[in-house]
Amino acid sequence: MIYDKLAKNYDRVLKPFERRFLNGWRRETLSMLPKNARILEIGAGTGANFPFYPNCRHALAGEISGKMIELAKSKTASIDIAQFDAEALPFAGNSFDAAFATLVFCSIPNPENAFEELKRVVASGGRIVLLEHVRPKNLLGSAFDFINIFTVALIEDHFNRETAELAEKAGLKILEVRQKAFGIVNLIVCEVVK
Numbered sequence: 001m002i003y004d005k006l007a008k009n010y011d012r013v014l015k016p017f018e019r020r021f022l023n024g025w026r027r028e029t030l031s032m033l034p035k036n037a038r039i040l041e042i043g044a045g046t047g048a049n050f051p052f053y054p055n056c057r058h059a060l061a062g063e064i065s066g067k068m069i070e071l072a073k074s075k076t077a078s079i080d081i082a083q084f085d086a087e088a089l090p091f092a093g094n095s096f097d098a099a100f101a102t103l104v105f106c107s108i109p110n111p112e113n114a115f116e117e118l119k120r121v122v123a124s125g126g127r128i129v130l131l132e133h134v135r136p137k138n139l140l141g142s143a144f145d146f147i148n149i150f151t152v153a154l155i156e157d158h159f160n161r162e163t164a165e166l167a168e169k170a171g172l173k174i175l176e177v178r179q180k181a182f183g184i185v186n187l188i189v190c191e192v193v194k
């Protein structure tokens with residue numbers, strides 16, 4: 001798992017981006033979640049979203065990398081953290097009212113499986129909110145196809161994912177796509193329809 005290797009430097013590398021724009025985008029993303037609900041985060045990493053969680057009936061942060069989880073655990077006492085694969089969620093159907101992920105769908109090997117799983121575990125009418133870097137729809141698109149060759153080989157990160165389109169193909173209803181950074185980053189709000 002590449003993130004076991006990246007974990008120890010993850011927060012330090014992201015720090016300048018967090019200060020300039022990422023923290024603001026995280027706050028905005030999590031503000032789209034319902035209050036006092038059962039919330040699932042997938043690919044929670046080192047817990048960078050923890051300060052922005054809304055009041056929850058129950059909050060569960062999942063992550064596949066053991067090393068990332070170790071760091072996340074040191075950042076919260078109130079949010080449950082567990083190790084699991086977003087492509088095979090260990091929960092019964094309709095266990096959550098909403099789910100979210102930030103910067104995760106670029107690194108999930110088979111995003112279609114993760115969308116199927118989120119659709120299964122989030123109750124009908126529930127929200128799935130994503131903050132993801134994606135293949136831009138403008139002239140930059142082909143540049144991202146090229147960069148993707150290297151990012152996949154080096155850090156298993158897909159730079160040309162069309163995440164909103166994948167969500168729609170999985171049967172989620174797209175409520176809104178907010179473009180950030182010239183369309184390189186999308187805040188995607190979906191509703192589960194069963």
Ligand SMILES: C[S@@+](CC[C@H](N)C(=O)[O-])C[C@H]1O[C@@H](n2cnc3c(N)ncnc32)[C@H](O)[C@@H]1O
Pocket residue numbers: 003042043044045046047048049062063064065068084085086087101102103104107108109
């Ligand atoms: C770029 S990091 C983002 C971490 C955090 N969400 C953030 O915003 O800082 C991607 C994270 O997704 C996790 N991840 C990748 N594939 C996963 C999977 N199949 N199931 C769960 N987590 C996964 C990685 O281990 C990593 O922690």
